[in-house]
Every structure is written in structure tokens, then in C-alpha cells.
Amino acid sequence: MARAVGTTVRGVRAPIVKQGDDLVNIVVESILRAMKDEKFSINDRDIIGVTESLVARAQGNYASIKDIAEDVNKKFQGDIAVIFPILSRNRFSLILKGLVSSGKKIYLFLNYPSDEVGNHLMNVDKMDELGVNPYTDVLTEERYRELFGHKVNHPFTGIDYVEMYKSIAIDNNIEIILANDPRAALKYTKEILVANIHDRNRTKKLLKKAGAKTVYGIDEILNESINGSGFNPDYGLLGSNLATDTTIKLFPRNCRKTVEDIQKGIKEKTGKNVEVMVYGDGAFKDPVGKIWELADPVVSPGYTDGLKGTPNEIKLKYIADNELKNLNAKDMAEAMKKKIMEKTSNEGSEGEKLGTTPRQLTDLLGSLCDLTSGSGDKGTPIVLIQGYFDSYAVE
Numbered sequence: 001m002a003r004a005v006g007t008t009v010r011g012v013r014a015p016i017v018k019q020g021d022d023l024v025n026i027v028v029e030s031i032l033r034a035m036k037d038e039k040f041s042i043n044d045r046d047i048i049g050v051t052e053s054l055v056a057r058a059q060g061n062y063a064s065i066k067d068i069a070e071d072v073n074k075k076f077q078g079d080i081a082v083i084f085p086i087l088s089r090n091r092f093s094l095i096l097k098g099l100v101s102s103g104k105k106i107y108l109f110l111n112y113p114s115d116e117v118g119n120h121l122m123n124v125d126k127m128d129e130l131g132v133n134p135y136t137d138v139l140t141e142e143r144y145r146e147l148f149g150h151k152v153n154h155p156f157t158g159i160d161y162v163e164m165y166k167s168i169a170i171d172n173n174i175e176i177i178l179a180n181d182p183r184a185a186l187k188y189t190k191e192i193l194v195a196n197i198h199d200r201n202r203t204k205k206l207l208k209k210a211g212a213k214t215v216y217g218i219d220e221i222l223n224e225s226i227n228g229s230g231f232n233p234d235y236g237l238l239g240s241n242l243a244t245d246t247t248i249k250l251f252p253r254n255c256r257k258t259v260e261d262i263q264k265g266i267k268e269k270t271g272k273n274v275e276v277m278v279y280g281d282g283a284f285k286d287p288v289g290k291i292w293e294l295a296d297p298v299v300s301p302g303y304t305d306g307l308k309g310t311p312n313e314i315k316l317k318y319i320a321d322n323e324l325k326n327l328n329a330k331d332m333a334e335a336m337k338k339k340i341m342e343k344t345s346n347e348g349s350e351g352e353k354l355g356t357t358p359r360q361l362t363d364l365l366g367s368l369c370d371l372t373s374g375s376g377d378k379g380t381p382i383v384l385i386q387g388y389f390d391s392y393a394v395e
């Protein structure tokens with residue numbers, strides 16, 4: 001009988017994970033319990049996704065506002081410009097609290113009309129009507145308010161982020177400026193903390209070339225432990241999230257060992273060779289709010305070898321509409337399966353591969369996992385994906 005179902009995705013419930021828990025055992029046992037309760041089997045090349053927050057919590061990868069302030073004071077001598085953070089209560093507000101706790105004056109530079117991931121500070125049509133040029137114009141907070149008014153609220157959160165960030169100041173030590181050229185900060189200070197995520201290396205390079213004295217990124221703050229704090233050697237504060245009013249959860253470290261141990265645990269319990277990945281934010285964009293979801297430095301900070309690379313696929317509908325268009329349904333199906341089975345990584349015309357999403361497997365799968373588990377109260381921080389590597393030719 002012909003197979004009727006392709007890829008399936010299950011959100012798997014797990015207990016609340018705390019610092020010091022045996023995460024590998026929790027993941028393996030959660031999968032086994034789901035298999036038993038829901039009466040399904042696991043197969044070779046199935047994929048298990050584990051959200052990064054579970055890994056970080058089990059590791060105890062936390063730091064405090066005080067830790068952030070101490071590391072900043074180790075790396076900067078005087079007042080600092082903080083360049084292009086995203087607009088986020090969970091992602092940046094606590095980092096900013098740590099920065100202001102250092103006692104330094106903070107010149108906070110915000111991108112406009114939106115931040116790096118699409119959170120808007122202003123109405124773009126109004127910006128155009130006012131003749132504001134985002135490529136060249138630098139706006140003080142006062143000028144921003146003159147042009148766009150007070151209570152410029154985010155469409156989803158309802159928060160005025162300029163107001164919120166300014167309220168974090170201690171003794172009025174935050175000055176907010178809107179700009180898109182990072183070199184504008186050099187008129188205020190030569191010491192710069194680069195806070196954007198995906199363009200951080202370009203931003204650092206531009207500033208150093210323009211004469212900045214000291215340049216660090218937030219990927220270089222808490223890249224080592226401060227007084228026993230959590231840390232991340234690769235990403236520092238990037239990918240961090242609010243935990244408490246004074247504590248931040250960092251992006252997990254040593255994820256490669258975690259995924260390999262889970263892979264080994266599943267093999268021992270079931271005999272199956274699965275792939276495993278740790279996932280954070282999915283790499284997708286909201287069509288209404290225009291927000292690009294990816295606030296983490298990468299979609300997956302760790303994955304097993306079978307998830308390297310990009311999909312090797314051909315476009316079924318292109319082939320059906322061209323090469324096989326004169327065949328009847330039965331013959332077309334058989335010819336299509338034969339073509340799939342014979343494909344190689346380099347074979348296929350441009351048309352055959354057109355639109356087959358040549359993105360990294362971990363970016364595609366991480367987005368699928370993130371959409372499945374969500375960020376709220378579903379309670380499914382583990383995701384099991386089955387049949388992802390199967391094609392139309394697999395029965």
C-alpha cells in the first residue's frame with residue numbers, strides 16, 4: 001500500500017528542568033514515554049530538537065547584572081556608546097541594566113525606522129512625509145519626540161521602547177540617539193560596545209577603521225566567567241534572555257556534547273540512529289508586524305553530523321509541468337520516483353532545483369521546531385520530527 005503521510009512533527013512534553021538536572025536522561029526518557037503513550041515507533045534518521053533554554057537551565061548558565069557591570073568595567077575605561085541593540089524587554093533590557101550599573105555614561109544608539117530584526121520605532125510613511133533620511137540623519141531623543149511624538153508604542157507589545165530604555169538609567173546616565181551609521185557614535189566617545197547581532201562583525205570593522213579606541217561586542221561580554229558566573233565563550237551575551245529581575249540566562253555552551261550524548265542514549269535504548277539538535281529562535285519573518293524572529297546569534301548552537309549542509313531536492317511541480325507533462329498519472333508517478341532515486345548532489349537543471357530552499361538544514365529544522373514548541377505554555381520543549389529526509393520515492 002502506498003505511503004499516505006510524509007513528514008510528521010510532535011511536540012514532546014517534558015518535566016520542568018532545573019540547574020544540575022541530567023538533561024540527556026530527561027530528553028531520552030521523555031521521547032520513550034511519548035512513544036509508549038502515543039503508540040508510535042522511532043526510526044533511523046528521525047530528528048530530535050531540544051530548545052536551548054532547557055540546555056542552558058540544566059547547565060546553570062546564568063549571570064547577574066553585577067557580573068555584566070564588572071566585565072564592562074574590566075574592558076572599558078570611560079563612557080561608552082552602545083550601538084544598535086534590538087528593542088526587547090526579554091533580550092536587552094537586563095543587559096542595559098547591567099551596563100548602567102557600571103557607573104558609566106551610556107550613549108545608546110538605536111537603529112531606525114526599525115531595529116535589526118524589524119521592531120519599529122516609528123511609522124515609515126510618516127518618516128518619509130517628514131523628509132527624514134535614515135541613511136544620513138542622526139536624531140537626538142528630543143528631535144525624535146518633536147517629529148514623532150510621545151508614546152510611540154510597539155504594535156505587539158504596546159511599549160514605547162525609547163521611554164522604557166531611558167527609564168533604566170541611574171542618575172540620568174543614558175542618552176539616546178537614533179542613527180544608522182555606527183560611526184556617528186565617535187562624536188560622543190571612542191569606546192564602543194557593539195550590540196547588534198547579525199551585522200556585528202561589519203559594525204566592529206567600520207568603527208575600528210574610523211578610529212574607535214576600544215571596540216567590543218556583546219558577544220565579548222561574559223565570554224568568560226566573572227566570579228563563578230555563567231558565560232558563553234562563543235557568543236557572550238548574545239542569545240541571552242531575562243530570567244529574573246536581576247539575572248540573565250545565557251545561550252547554552254558545549255551543545256555538541258549534549259546532542260551527541262542524547263544521540264547515544266537513544267541508540268542504546270532503541271537501536272535507532274537519530275539526529276539531534278539544540279534550537280533557539282526560528283529564522284522566519286512575521287508578515288504583519290515585519291519582525292524577523294531570529295534574535296539569537298544562530299538558529300542552532302549544536303547539532304549532530306547528519307544535520308550538516310543543505311537539502312538535496314528537486315522541484316516536483318516543475319518536472320511535472322515540463323519533462324513529464326505528457327504522461328498519465330500512474331506513469332508520471334513512477335517516472336517521478338525514478339528521477340528522485342537517481343538524483344545526485346550535482347545533478348539537475350536550474351529549473352528542477354528552482355525554489356527548493358537552499359538553506360541550511362539546521363535553519364529549516366530549527367524554525368520548524370520553534371514554531372512547534374512556541375515560546376509560551378505548551379510545555380513541549382522537545383520536538384520529534386519524523387520522515388523529514390524521506391522523499392516521494394520512499395514507500
